[in-house]
Amino acid sequence: MKQSNNRGRTVSRPAINWAPWLGRLCWLSLLAAFVVGLVWRQPDHLLQLQEVFPGAEIQRLTEASGEQYRVLDENRALTVSLGQGQGYGGPLVTAVIVDERGRLQDTRLVSHKETPGYLFRFADGKFLRQFRGHMANSDFLLGQGVDALSGATLTSRGLTSSIRQGAHQAAMRLGLARSWAEPELHVGLKELLAVLLFVAAALSRRVPRAYQSRYNRVLSVASVLLIGYWLNSALSIALVGSMLLGYFPSPAQHPLWYIMLAGTLGSILLLGRNLYCSQLCPFHQIQKWLHRISGLNLALHPALKRRGKWLANGLLWLSTMLIFLSRTPAMGAYEPFSMLFSLDGLGVQWYLLPLSLLGAFVVSDFWCRLFCPLGRFLTLTLELRARGRRYLPGRLGIGRRS
Structure with missing residues (x-):
């Protein structure tokens, strides 16, 4: 930039370098976004379950481990246990619906952070249906009674892990024998x-x-x-x-x-x-x-x-x-x-x-x-x-x- 002094001479003034200030602003905005997302984006599982069971009476079982709920739906009393697993792009939360004998009636995807391209392959529900009828204290291990979806192995693992966690929580509340095998590190x-x-x-x-x-x-x-x-x-x-x-x-x-x-x-x-x-x-x-x-x-x-x-x-x-x-x-x-x-x-x-x-x-x-x-x-x-x-x-x- 140029500026005239009192004697009419033109002197140069160095231009302001905005790049460092813009960089600091970007870092501060990212930090603010991280905090805002952490505070305001906490999941409301009770509200999500209400969308899965519209019109049902839902009560949280405070004495149970994890997040478990009693659902009174059309004169049926069901236990719904939430489990969380990790997919390719983020966590997946599933609702495992168990009857009083400890048998899985159904499984529902409640919320997820997964990459849509991978989760889209599960839209027909075939993967989730394979868990119906199993006892809650089953192993639920991918490749051992649970078939992965081709091309989406990581998402299949995340969903299986989520269902296993929810089912085993329900099994412990119902007093079923803790007979399941824990997943082992498998490097192939x-x-x-x-x-x-x-x-x-x-x-x-x-x-x-x-x-x-x-x-x-x-x-x-x-x-x-x-x-x-x-x-x-x-x-x-x-x-x-x-x-x-x-x-x-x-x-x-x-x-x-x-x-x-x-x-x-x-x-x-x-x-x-x-x-x-x-x-x-x-x-x-x-x-x-x-x-x-x-x-x-x-x-x-x-x-x-x-x-x-x-x-x-x-x-x-x-x-x-x-x-x-x-x-x-x-x-x-x-x-x-x-x-x-x-x-x-x-x-x-x-x-x-x-x-x-x-x-x-x-x-x-x-x-x-x-x-x-x-x-x-x-x-x-x-x-x-x-x-x-x-x-x-x-x-x-x-x-x-x-």
Whole structure:
């Protein structure tokens, strides 16, 4: 800025740098959204049950463990026990309806924070119906009398865990024998392959240069086929939102959830490398393939290139605000991954998928550079790690270059 002094001379005054103030405002708004969501979005289970049993008289059984209710509906006395499990995107609450003999009459989904694309597969009710007729003190273990829904294993585990918790609470109140088996940690082929993919990505720089290109091509194909389609575990901002909100599933039920997060964040914090975005993200790899097929390399407009970081930051901020205010991780997730890998999509994803794929034909890493909130979150984590190296003792080895 220029300003005239008393002698008529023009002097320069430095322009105000608004970026730091805008950054502080964003952090404060996120903190406020987290507190507001925590205070005002507490679930009212009694009101939710009233919607499930309209016109029924519902009383909470204060002497029972967990949340259990007596429902008087059409001259029937039922025990309704609420259980909670963890799906892919957040908690699921189910109502387990048990008669006086301890036999399950029905199960209902009361509330959830799950990603809609996964939960939509359960709309026909077939999965929930398989629990009817079982005694409340049964094991209720996925794969042992309970069949998972194909393509939605994590959601199936979450619903099963929720029903098991509610049924066992009711069994204890009714005095049934505590004969059920507890779930055990089961690490199978899927979990082993996920670990091996992260190890392979971490060792990629140690591969001799003559084999580097072939090695990276194999890793690229493996990430698309395994993480994208078979494991169906591409990371998203919804998964990060679950972590930030404290929605941590049982390690015994969701080991793959922990492997993906630990591998991604661990490589950033310990190695200083974003292995997921650079080598393991299946959507990133598909973009690379499309760009090579087209052979085009259209440069972004200079203004868009300069402001690309601001656009990605703004989308990340907006996603996180929606997640915190709603306490629902899926509310902030708009990535089109589920449409491509699980063939399910909702709302804006129908428009973003063709846009991102078309953009990848002409612009390298079109989605990653401009729109991906997860990529921006991981990049910010890398930047925070770099800043923290100045304050961490060198003897810990955390700040050393890998």
